[in-house]
Amino acid sequence: MADTTPTTLGNRRLPLSGAANFRDLGGNVSTDLRCVRRGLVFRSDHLSRLSTNDQQMLQRLRLKIVCDLRSVREQQRAPDLLPHDGSIRLLSLPVQDKIFDPATAIDRLKAGDDAWLSMDFLVGLYQRYLDDFGPVWGNVLSLVVSSHNLPLVFHCTGGKDRTGICAALLLMALGVGEEAILSDHALSDACNAERLQPIYAKFASFGIAPEKAAYYLQAPIEPLVAMFDHLEKSYGTIEDYLTNKANLDRSTLRQLQAVLLL
16 A cells, blocks of 8 residues: 655745746545655656756756746746756646736836736636646646656746646546645645745835735635536546647556656
8 A cells, every 4th residue: 555644845846946846746646545656757846047056956856857937937937947957858838818917017117007916816817827828738648658757857937837737637637636736736835935025025016915925825725626526527637728728638648647656
């Protein structure tokens, strides 16, 4: 039987100086008590501040692929810093919402546009990410199926929203329960806490109170819960969603489980 001891932030998070939210999805346990293998699939915030030591750590991890889920503008403004030897392949898989680009968030706030700092906005954003970017999520899961692509990491900017959706869909496909997925999602707040302090200060300089800034800067579970509900009502099961919207077939989903579950 798999080890069902709850995993903690300490045994999931990689100690990188340039990425606060780089952590292992391994250790999560499915509803049939199978454990997700450690050291194969990681989630992270952006990798544009990696130090030489950080890069060497990723090489020791034998990381093969980085999937960058940020918008094109985000990627251009802060390119990932990976080893120059080409040992780690970078894939650009932009998840770029039609009405909101995180790259423009500060500019919008400077212009006095803060109406989007609300739970309703986040719920709608998560639903659009689910509806509009199935092929991107399917692409990441397809990569995971092949052991030649592992270890692999996918990331956005803060490692919580787009990355959180991708992680949730992957864990759902592995049979991990909703409660465990939400617990994993909430770890972003602990990882990002120190990094967010100057960002809260910048928001405050625009007259935005911390409780309002938190809608965007924190990783509340409500949008993810609403996304689960939207997926069930609009698509049925996770298998239905991944086959109909993410262009995966059921044999690929079975392979995914074979590769990642103990």
